[in-house]
Amino acid sequence: QKEVEQDPGPLSVPEGAIVSLNCTYSNSAFQYFMWYRQYSRKGPELLMYTYSSGNKEDGRFTAQVDKSSKYISLFIRDSQPSDSATYLCAMKNQTGANNLFFGTGTRLTVIP
Amino acid sequence: DTGVSQDPRHKITKRGQNVTFRCDPISEHNRLYWYRQTLGQGPEFLTYFQNEAQLEKSRLLSDRFSAERPKGSFSTLEIQRTEQGDSAMYLCASSLAAGLAGAFGPGTRLTVL
Numbered sequence: 537q538k539e540v541e542q543d544p545g546p547l548s549v550p551e552g553a554i555v556s557l558n559c560t561y562s563n564s565a566f567q568y569f570m571w572y573r574q575y576s577r578k579g580p581e582l583l584m585y586t587y588s589s590g591n592k593e594d595g596r597f598t599a600q601v602d603k604s605s606k607y608i609s610l611f612i613r614d615s616q617p618s619d620s621a622t623y624l625c626a627m628k629n630q631t632g633a634n635n636l637f638f639g640t641g642t643r644l645t646v647i648p
Numbered sequence: 649d650t651g652v653s654q655d656p657r658h659k660i661t662k663r664g665q666n667v668t669f670r671c672d673p674i675s676e677h678n679r680l681y682w683y684r685q686t687l688g689q690g691p692e693f694l695t696y697f698q699n700e701a702q703l704e705k706s707r708l709l710s711d712r713f714s715a716e717r718p719k720g721s722f723s724t725l726e727i728q729r730t731e732q733g734d735s736a737m738y739l740c741a742s743s744l745a746a747g748l749a750g751a752f753g754p755g756t757r758l759t760v761l
Contacts, residue, residue, distance in 0.1 A: 544688065572752075579652070579739050579752035580691065624690050634681065634704050638690030 539563050542625055542639025551648050555612040559625035559639045562606065566627040566637070569601050571610045574622045574641065583623075584610065615646045652753035654740050660759045661730055668726045669756045673742030680723050681750060682715055683739040684708065691739055697723060730760045 542559045549555055557571075568587055572580035584599040586592045586608075592599045598611040608627075612619055622641040653672045661667050673680050678699050683691035694713070696704040699720035709715075712730075717723040727734055737757050743750035 540690075542690075577755075577757070579741075579754045581752065582750075626690070634679075634696040635693035635706070636691075638692070640688065640690050 540625065540627060540637050540639045543642055544640050546643040546645060548645045548647060549615055551615060551617060551646055553615050553646075555610075555615050555619070555644060555646075557610040557612075557623050557625075557642050557644070559608050560606055561608075561627060561637075563627075563629065563637070564603075564606065565629040567630060568628045569599070569608050570626045570636070571597075571599055572624040572626060572638075574624060576621075580624055617646045617648050620645045652740055652742050652751050654738075654753040654756050656756060657754060658757050658759075660761065662761050663730060663732060665730055666726065666728045667730060667758065668724055669738055669758075671723045671725070671740030671742075671753060673722070673740070674751055677742035677744055677751075678720065679743045679750070680717055681741040681743075682723070682725050683741065683752075685737040685739055685755070686735075694725075727758075730758075732760045734758060735760045 540561045571584040573583050574580045586599050586601050589601045589603045596613045600609040622643045624641040625639040626636040628636050655670045680697040682694040684694055685691040693706050694709050695715050697717040700717050712728045715725045737755040739755045740753045741750035
């Protein structure tokens, strides 16, 4: 079993829709949770970062962490064609930890 | 400084050849990471440097792989006697000592024929 599970999709939505992306994990030591966006043939770019449980909002993006269920989500409101990319969740267990554990990524297409 | 840069962006080589990739991190970042990403998968951690010291290596980093970061600035990743299974995107990331997520470069895509 992988430490981080993510549905690879693909996921297609119409422009303006609310998108929900999710990951589950098995390691209860994970405390830091991140979402990256990766365009085709590019490196990942950090979108959101949260510590422990709770919600964090940044513009059209909201990240949620439920440590009791080992479940994290990224919501995208008013989705745009420019949001079309692969979204990767990642997590680590402490501030000093050096490696991130990534999900496989979910490929999202927003249709104009 | 526009971010992490990597060179080359693409490399095609024949099985058994040696290849070397370069990463130039964000100048003030003292931590540097190498990850490998295969098609349809998330990045997997390979190794980590703090300044010039290589402090952590993944089990994925076989003895054919070697990484260096002389003078704590740019880093190189060398793969000796390449195998077809080495075909992947090799990503470099950097961060400040207190940083958590790092900034990724565009990657070097390696194809081993």
